[in-house]
Amino acid sequence: MSEPVGSPLLRVGVLGARGRMGSQVCRAVDGAEDLDLVAMVDEGEWLFNISDAGAQVVVDFTNPDVVMDNVRWCIDQGISAVVGTSGFDAARIETVREWLKPTEGIGVVIAPNFAIGAVLMMQFAATAAQYFPSMEIIELHHPNKVDAPSGTAVHTASAIAQARRKAALGPMPDATKSSLDGARGARVDEVPVHSVRMAGLVAHQEVLCGTEGETLTIRHDSYDRASFMPGVLLAVRQILGRPGLTIGLDSLLER
Amino acid sequence: MSEPVGSPLLRVGVLGARGRMGSQVCRAVDGAEDLDLVAMVDEGEWLFNISDAGAQVVVDFTNPDVVMDNVRWCIDQGISAVVGTSGFDAARIETVREWLKPTEGIGVVIAPNFAIGAVLMMQFAATAAQYFPSMEIIELHHPNKVDAPSGTAVHTASAIAQARRKAALGPMPDATKSSLDGARGARVDEVPVHSVRMAGLVAHQEVLCGTEGETLTIRHDSYDRASFMPGVLLAVRQILGRPGLTIGLDSLLER
Amino acid sequence: MSEPVGSPLLRVGVLGARGRMGSQVCRAVDGAEDLDLVAMVDEGEWLFNISDAGAQVVVDFTNPDVVMDNVRWCIDQGISAVVGTSGFDAARIETVREWLKPTEGIGVVIAPNFAIGAVLMMQFAATAAQYFPSMEIIELHHPNKVDAPSGTAVHTASAIAQARRKAALGPMPDATKSSLDGARGARVDEVPVHSVRMAGLVAHQEVLCGTEGETLTIRHDSYDRASFMPGVLLAVRQILGRPGLTIGLDSLLER
């Protein structure tokens, strides 16, 4: 925040700056040599602090009630936005897409999970699904989580199912005849998903892939909210070169 | 099998000697320096080959239809028996116990799982269950398995539940409010059990134990029928010192 | 801290109460229904606040320079002590043992690791070592750790080696003829130990045990300093029934 005028640093503002995620984003941006944290705004404060400070990119970790207004405001001001706030269903996504149509050079990235490892896990799972007849997901979380399976597990299962359909694979091999209720997990798009809830855990997921004589396991462990920061910074750095709407971190990761 | 008369080797006969398990037992006994494989008997052959050869211990991997006759015959002949054949319910066990009452010095060991690692996993799980409020089981098997969960998983869950009752633990922490059917697994004695069926796998089980800030995981991988042999040999070596009925390998493992 | 006079709660004082560990201990004691946090003392403050408050047990997470004086003072005051401070070599342990000799009913517990999962991992590893010819340790820590292998890994290796000697096992099977330097890990008491240092990790250890056709893996994951609290509370609750010196949490865990 103390860079001289004329610096080539990318100027970043943060919305929701005092929240759990937002405050970490502020620290991460502040600590990045190529970024300049020019404005931190939270509930009840002026959005115009962002534009007055000349922000080129905004990071939004606020809440579903206000995020649409924030995105609209950013677009009107010609500021690109990286959005981690939840609650984006198909209708909201379509609305943002419409807002972006008449603009030029403005980008909006909306992502459900900014952990690079989680994004890669989903990519790798979809790739492996073409070759492995058996695919199952085990997701493991702290016991305060209210839903099962996790959103990331559901997304992963859908990506696997889509890859299996594309590869025209038949049903997974499974000779189970007698089973206790629930033993074989939930089915999400035909993919078995098992949810573990356990004291001590944070957020973890394993994708198991099996074929004759071998298995491949892809496991992601999230130990800390800090794990989202590299993904947020990646999006911030790439958004100016990505006008229009980008859903998920996936396409920002070059392979 | 070519030891001189008067050798101090323990003389062992095998019933079901040409079966998948029995043939491996023959090889294992034959390869052990302290054991003498004196008789191999299979379906349609003379049981008396066993006694004629002076066997002190019999290993039985036959089938549930004939195993009770075999055990009875061994006891009548004064030969101890290590039994891996399945199908021993409470009634059969009680019958064998009755048969043994009037005898002296004859031992019978009946075990559902001779893999030492599986036995230790169950012991360790029961020990850990006193200290960890969250306990879940994931068992993973080849896709030709017809039942879910596995017998070993059910036994493990029961051992965990018993330890939890003894330690007077309350219910496991779990805030799940909305859940897809089956996501949280089957409940065996209140312990969640998840069953994975997957091409490539053999027989595997993980016991996960969680408390504040830490988890402990005990995993057993069975790659090969050979994994039962050390447990069979252990039982053979100890049975003469263990008159009466022994259920499970557990008590033969000194800690 | 607000329990009425006459309460049967166990009265606990904390030394090093404002340190990273000490402050967590204070919260943990304060949150336990059967314990009463009666005094919190840190550097530069009166030790006598502890005795004035009628503490029956002291928890000490201070530093190696002052811990011996603290323990001496507790013993003189007739207060039992649970000590997590590091730096206890054989000489210091002997000294404390001498100090305790003339006393009656006073207990001192000194433990290098209060995570119950870590203690069980070491116990289980020593038990398994009797049956598995191959035993190796992989420990994984954050990249700021300055020593390799970790202290817990060294302790585990020693416990394994002792169990192997007791069971009169020969050398581990290993046909390696050509090897890059370091590929097979460090040898601690003949046990191979591998140290991973990796961004994102906290403190983890796996003990791998192998025999014919099967493996058993015992893994401990420490995600948070909070993992030490259950072990500290366990020691606090048991110390009045354990006069004399107790080294390690091990003997406090009933099996």
Added chain:
Amino acid sequence: MSEPVGSPLLRVGVLGARGRMGSQVCRAVDGAEDLDLVAMVDEGEWLFNISDAGAQVVVDFTNPDVVMDNVRWCIDQGISAVVGTSGFDAARIETVREWLKPTEGIGVVIAPNFAIGAVLMMQFAATAAQYFPSMEIIELHHPNKVDAPSGTAVHTASAIAQARRKAALGPMPDATKSSLDGARGARVDEVPVHSVRMAGLVAHQEVLCGTEGETLTIRHDSYDRASFMPGVLLAVRQILGRPGLTIGLDSLLER
């Protein structure tokens, strides 16, 4: 092998047909509905049985002494070849490339590892290496293996190192100051590699990737030689569309 003349099945011959790998290849080709096993040739038998039977593709699992003659003969006969025999150094690869130059439509695939899971593991590791500052490899094998680290681990480390150079990453974070010899593993192209040798294991590898607050683990387990068959069949099916030389299964897997 009993398909009617005129069938559109791909005609496959096997060299080294009675070897451990070759005999499995014969079974796998025979069991595939779209392939026709037309010739099985082993040491001391006529290569011309292959061409007489009209084979379009040969699979070679022989030995380093004869494989070059076999490949040369296949090219001369206009038959494509899938080669799993080891011993292909840079000079041999160059020779095969020269042989193929004047040909048209003939393909040769030479691969060190036909397990699809192993190939994907290497691909995924190289992809992840761009984003994770910490990367380490643990490979685990049966105790009869004579070299450490494994060939697959060395290949993986090289792929990781190449990706790191391309992404211009600095050295991995590691504050280790005091270390027992070997604790931090072998360095292959700056990547730490740890080799476990253990009774019971077959062939396994884990690639660990760490960044702030999260880790990603990619694990491959090979339980059986059967795991190579899907990769062999994949190469057989694609080779006619891939004239020239292909090294590794990698490029045959579409992503």
